[in-house]
Amino acid sequence: MANENYVEGGTETSESYSYWRKVFQRLKKHKIAMVSLWILAVLMLMAIFAKPLSFGNDPYTYIKAVPGALRPELAPPSPAHPLGLDNMARDAWSRLLYGGRVSLAVGFICSFAGAAVGLIFGLISGYFGGITDMLIMRFTDFMLSLPVLPLMIVLSAVIKGSLWTIIFVISVFSWMGVARLVRGEVLSLKEQEFVEAARAIGESPGRIMSIHLLPNSMSPVIVAATLAISGNIIYEATLSFLGLGIRQPTPSWGNMLNGAQTFMLTAPWLMWWPGIAILITTLAFNFLGDGLRDALDPRLYR
Amino acid sequence: MEKEILLDVKDLKTYFYTEDGVVRAVNGVSFTIHKGEVLGLVGESGCGKSVTSLSVMRLVDAPGKIVGGEIIFKGEDLLKKSEEEMRKIRGSEIAMIFQEPMTALNPVYTIGDQISEAILTHQDVNEEEARKKTVELLDIVGIPDPDKRFDEYPHEMSGGMRQRAMIAMAISCNPDLLISDEATTALDVTIQAQILELMKDLQKKIGMAILFITHDLALVAEMADSVAVTYTGKIVEYSDARSVFKNPHHPYTYGLLSSIPSLLSEKTKEPLPAIEGMVPSPYKMPTGCHFNPRCPFATDICRKEMPELKETSPNHLVRCFHPVNAKEEVS
Numbered sequence: 001m002a003n004e005n006y007v008e009g010g011t012e013t014s015e016s017y018s019y020w021r022k023v024f025q026r027l028k029k030h031k032i033a034m035v036s037l038w039i040l041a042v043l044m045l046m047a048i049f050a051k052p053l054s055f056g057n058d059p060y061t062y063i064k065a066v067p068g069a070l071r072p073e074l075a076p077p078s079p080a081h082p083l084g085l086d087n088m089a090r091d092a093w094s095r096l097l098y099g100g101r102v103s104l105a106v107g108f109i110c111s112f113a114g115a116a117v118g119l120i121f122g123l124i125s126g127y128f129g130g131i132t133d134m135l136i137m138r139f140t141d142f143m144l145s146l147p148v149l150p151l152m153i154v155l156s157a158v159i160k161g162s163l164w165t166i167i168f169v170i171s172v173f174s175w176m177g178v179a180r181l182v183r184g185e186v187l188s189l190k191e192q193e194f195v196e197a198a199r200a201i202g203e204s205p206g207r208i209m210s211i212h213l214l215p216n217s218m219s220p221v222i223v224a225a226t227l228a229i230s231g232n233i234i235y236e237a238t239l240s241f242l243g244l245g246i247r248q249p250t251p252s253w254g255n256m257l258n259g260a261q262t263f264m265l266t267a268p269w270l271m272w273w274p275g276i277a278i279l280i281t282t283l284a285f286n287f288l289g290d291g292l293r294d295a296l297d298p299r300l301y302r
Numbered sequence: 303m304e305k306e307i308l309l310d311v312k313d314l315k316t317y318f319y320t321e322d323g324v325v326r327a328v329n330g331v332s333f334t335i336h337k338g339e340v341l342g343l344v345g346e347s348g349c350g351k352s353v354t355s356l357s358v359m360r361l362v363d364a365p366g367k368i369v370g371g372e373i374i375f376k377g378e379d380l381l382k383k384s385e386e387e388m389r390k391i392r393g394s395e396i397a398m399i400f401q402e403p404m405t406a407l408n409p410v411y412t413i414g415d416q417i418s419e420a421i422l423t424h425q426d427v428n429e430e431e432a433r434k435k436t437v438e439l440l441d442i443v444g445i446p447d448p449d450k451r452f453d454e455y456p457h458e459m460s461g462g463m464r465q466r467a468m469i470a471m472a473i474s475c476n477p478d479l480l481i482s483d484e485a486t487t488a489l490d491v492t493i494q495a496q497i498l499e500l501m502k503d504l505q506k507k508i509g510m511a512i513l514f515i516t517h518d519l520a521l522v523a524e525m526a527d528s529v530a531v532t533y534t535g536k537i538v539e540y541s542d543a544r545s546v547f548k549n550p551h552h553p554y555t556y557g558l559l560s561s562i563p564s565l566l567s568e569k570t571k572e573p574l575p576a577i578e579g580m581v582p583s584p585y586k587m588p589t590g591c592h593f594n595p596r597c598p599f600a601t602d603i604c605r606k607e608m609p610e611l612k613e614t615s616p617n618h619l620v621r622c623f624h625p626v627n628a629k630e631e632v633s
Binding site: 129130192193194196197198199200201202203204211212215216 | 359361364388389390392393394397398400401402405406407408409410411419420423424468471472
């Protein structure tokens with residue numbers, strides 16, 4: 001569709017150009033992905049610099065009084081508290097910033113962990129084939145056939161929710177796609193002659209997997225992992241919304257929504273911002289993933 | 303000329319156990335390569351040439367399996383070696399060049415990195431020395447500006463250049479045996495000539511033997527000291543290159559040679575003689591001599607029994623009941 005936008009980048013320079021620079025040049029042509037990338041960069045900076053951006057407010061402090069409001073609880077937005085106060089009289093803006101840390105951390109770490117586990121399973125499964133492949137893939141199918149959300153709810157109810165248990169619970173269910181993807185990739189890669197050539201110069205299976213197969217199957221994994229980030233953020237939000245994820249008083253976008261739903265009619269602004277934050281973040285990751293998929297498409301190279 | 307035997311393959315059998323039945327890709331192949339000698343392995347597609355070479359490297363993958371025979375390399379049977387020991391031999395003592403220079407190099411690494419990898423795997427050198435050696439090798443195989451080319455990626459090189467890089471990789475550890483599996487098939491003729499020249503040159507310089515696998519008879523005539531013609535996983539004719547070309551005994555070899563077009567022949571207007579039919583399906587081998595359905599000289603015995611590989615004239619082995627005794631020159 002938009003393929004005419006992709007021109008070979010950098011061929012006019014005589015020096016050697018790297019693969020990743022070429023990928024980035026392609027990505028730059030993808031407008032929505034670039035906008036998403038900027039939005040994500042801003043969101044990440046906001047999460048990182050949550051403290052200075054809170055203007056002296058703290059997400060855990062109960063505000064005693066707000067000028068112009070009868071009670072500090074559920075006070076509407078004011079210059080000192082741009083998003084108002086929540087039902088416990090805590091500053092919603094700083095909670096939004098600190099909550100972003102949790103959501104983004106969960107998104108990234110779970111994706112990374114899922115991709116790493118999936119890569120290992122996929123590489124082993126694809127390279128060795130036979131009974132190993134059969135066992136790993138049937139296990140993957142088994143995991144895929146489980147109803148994820150109910151199981152996550154049960155799991156996180158059993159192991160009480162801290163940030164790391166949530167990350168663990170989500171990661172357990174997020175490696176299967178990558179495993180299948182990598183296995184498929186390896187199956188086709190290992191028929192290529194460079195793998196045979198590597199065997200013919202006497203390289204060991206471990207080395208072939210790590211230096212030949214892994215880098216060559218990275219592109220789809222990067223795309224899948226990027227797309228998975230938004231899914232993981234939503235899982236975290238869902239669990240926290242249901243009261244099974246991040247526990248109060250630690251803020252996360254999900255449990256902020258949970259807290260806000262009771263006051264949906266009296267203080268609707270409390271609900272908007274975490275909702276919008278989740279929406280923007282997941283959309284941006286999805287668009288970025290799409291852009292990466294186009295930029296990394298190997299068919300555009302060979 | 304009695305030379306030291308480098309590789310002695312005896313009655314090699316490699317079968318593929320597929321769902322549709324057993325494919326006898328290599329079915330009792332025997333040949334000998336002396337030190338520094340070039341053996342040409344010729345045949346049509348699907349005659350087990352490549353499987354033979356992979357068997358020598360012990361690189362046959364499931365469902366394929368080496369089910370019998372011996373591969374004596376420098377006096378030791380490779381089939382009795384452990385995978386670990388084989389890995390040490392691959393690359394350092396037996397090296398291989400592949401058909402497709404386009405896919406035989408890993409697209410994500412530079413040419414130099416991949417050649418150094420071979421050196422680093424087998425030799426006790428540091429990266430700097432490996433780089434120096436690699437640049438030398440690139441120079442030897444005739445890649446101009448080797449120091450700069452070291453850092454280039456495969457997609458920045460032409461097919462001929464890549465094949466040169468493959469050869470550099472193959473000879474990086476001074477192997478005693480180089481297996482060239484259709485190494486020049488994917489290249490155009492001028493590049494092909496250069497690559498062959500290079501291989502011959504290197505063969506003389508470092509004294510390695512070459513197992514030269516091809517379907518191109520002209521190349522074999524050019525390169526090989528002796529020739530083995532294969533058909534359906536068996537050797538049908540085996541002799542020194544000169545007698546095979548001047549005086550082919552097996553009807554198959556005869557057919558192959560007469561189907562080479564000649565510019566000088568007066569018969570240029572006539573259709574080229576071809577061997578009738580096709581290589582039989584591996585699942586439905588004809589009884590008797592496997593070549594009998596395509597053979598103009600086939601008789602009843604050919605349809606009943608598989609002939610043995612017999613010496614028809616000194617050092618000339620032929621698997622046929624009715625060897626052609628073409629005294630006239632064919633080519």
